[in-house]
Amino acid sequence: MLSKQQLEEMKERVNEMLLAMLGSEHLVQRWWDSQNWHFKLEKPYIVWESDPEAVYSYVAGNAFR
Numbered sequence: 001m002l003s004k005q006q007l008e009e010m011k012e013r014v015n016e017m018l019l020a021m022l023g024s025e026h027l028v029q030r031w032w033d034s035q036n037w038h039f040k041l042e043k044p045y046i047v048w049e050s051d052p053e054a055v056y057s058y059v060a061g062n063a064f065r
Contacts, residue, residue: 002052010056011048017063 002010018028032048035041038058048055 007052010052014056014059017059021063 015028018031019025022028022031032045033043036044036047039047039054044055
């Protein structure tokens with residue numbers, strides 16, 4: 001299980017990757033609060049609460065294509 005600090009650092013990396021892909025903080029925030037097909041139409045911030053590694057893997061996989 002990840003510590004609180006590890007989770008915060010992981011989320012910071014996710015946000016950095018999202019910013020590089022999306023181009024603005026506004027779009028990053030919208031991404032977190034939008035339904036996502038990859039997560040069966042769940043919002044990423046909800047998935048993050050139970051499975052942060054899944055969100056990280058998804059974003060990293062798309063960032064480094």
